[in-house]
Amino acid sequence: MKTTDFQSLMTSSADEVLNSMFFVGVESNGDESAAAGEEWMAARVSFRGPRSGAFGIGAPLTTARTLAANFLGQDEADIQDAQMEEVFCELSNMICGAFLSRLGDESVYDLSHPARDDAASPAGEGVVSQWLQLDEGQLRVWLRMGPLS
Amino acid sequence: MAFNVLIIDDSPAMRKFIRRVLALSGVEIGECLDAADGQEALNVLRANWVDIVLTDINMPNMNGEQFMEKMAGDPLLSSIPVLVVSTDRSDARMKRMLGLGAKDYLTKPFLPEQLGGVLGKVLGGRAHENN
Numbered sequence: 001m002k003t004t005d006f007q008s009l010m011t012s013s014a015d016e017v018l019n020s021m022f023f024v025g026v027e028s029n030g031d032e033s034a035a036a037g038e039e040w041m042a043a044r045v046s047f048r049g050p051r052s053g054a055f056g057i058g059a060p061l062t063t064a065r066t067l068a069a070n071f072l073g074q075d076e077a078d079i080q081d082a083q084m085e086e087v088f089c090e091l092s093n094m095i096c097g098a099f100l101s102r103l104g105d106e107s108v109y110d111l112s113h114p115a116r117d118d119a120a121s122p123a124g125e126g127v128v129s130q131w132l133q134l135d136e137g138q139l140r141v142w143l144r145m146g147p148l149s
Numbered sequence: 150m151a152f153n154v155l156i157i158d159d160s161p162a163m164r165k166f167i168r169r170v171l172a173l174s175g176v177e178i179g180e181c182l183d184a185a186d187g188q189e190a191l192n193v194l195r196a197n198w199v200d201i202v203l204t205d206i207n208m209p210n211m212n213g214e215q216f217m218e219k220m221a222g223d224p225l226l227s228s229i230p231v232l233v234v235s236t237d238r239s240d241a242r243m244k245r246m247l248g249l250g251a252k253d254y255l256t257k258p259f260l261p262e263q264l265g266g267v268l269g270k271v272l273g274g275r276a277h278e279n280n
Contacts, residue, residue, distance in 0.1 A: 020259060021258045083161075083162065098238075101238035101239070106240055110207075
């Protein structure tokens with residue numbers, strides 16, 4: 001599978017989750033520069049199965065707060081930092097699950113519990129990432145996948 | 150008739166989301182209880198009347214599969230219908246959970262109306278009789 005195939009699956013997975021449970025659409029591929037200089041929230045989940053790896057998301061805090069408000073049905077002003085983190089972790093978990101189901105091998109994957117990722121978004125060899133432009137804000141999704149075992 | 154529901158999920162955010170969707174589902178909900186894992190859920194079930202259980206699979210301490218095995222082995226709990234709500238869409242996992250006695254399996258993400266539909270199906274038409 002090519003990098004662009006993974007990116008396409010990551011985009012469609014995020015779109016499905018965001019549309020159905022966060023009431024937000026993915027408009028197009030985003031632009032990294034639009035989120036430059038903003039405070040950041042990130043979460044990741046690792047998975048084991050026929051392939052093992054890690055999946056993560058990141059977004060400016062303003063976007064993360066909007067997503068949490070939509071998911072919980074609360075005003076943005078009432079969203080606590082802990083709630084924002086919980087929602088963001090759950091979002092990473094659901095997008096990862098949707099992505100793995102799109103790999104088409106019908107295999108069972110074991111997912112770790114999603115956790116806030118304090119490290120900078122990973123880059124480098126083996127990392128596939130995609131910036132998504134949402135109705136409100138930007139979301140980065142990334143994947144590091146090992147070979148088939 | 151109002152139904153008492155137990156939501157089992159280690160994510161407080163997901164429990165709140167499901168609770169909100171249940172309130173909008175058209176199903177008359179009585180008490181809405183929750184638990185963060187299977188062990189906590191068993192304690193809730195032994196202390197409260199519950200009409201239906203909604204459970205995640207991937208949870209710490211006692212996961213959804215272990216929880217269902219415990220329920221199946223307890224004659225006081227084995228007749229309570231269980232609906233699995235999970236990110237795992239693999240056929241193998243679905244078959245395993247249905248084999249353990251789950252009445253239905255809903256994958257995350259789901260549309261709010263899907264949850265109401267599955268609840269109505271699992272509760273056998275009793276869910277919307279007052280609407």
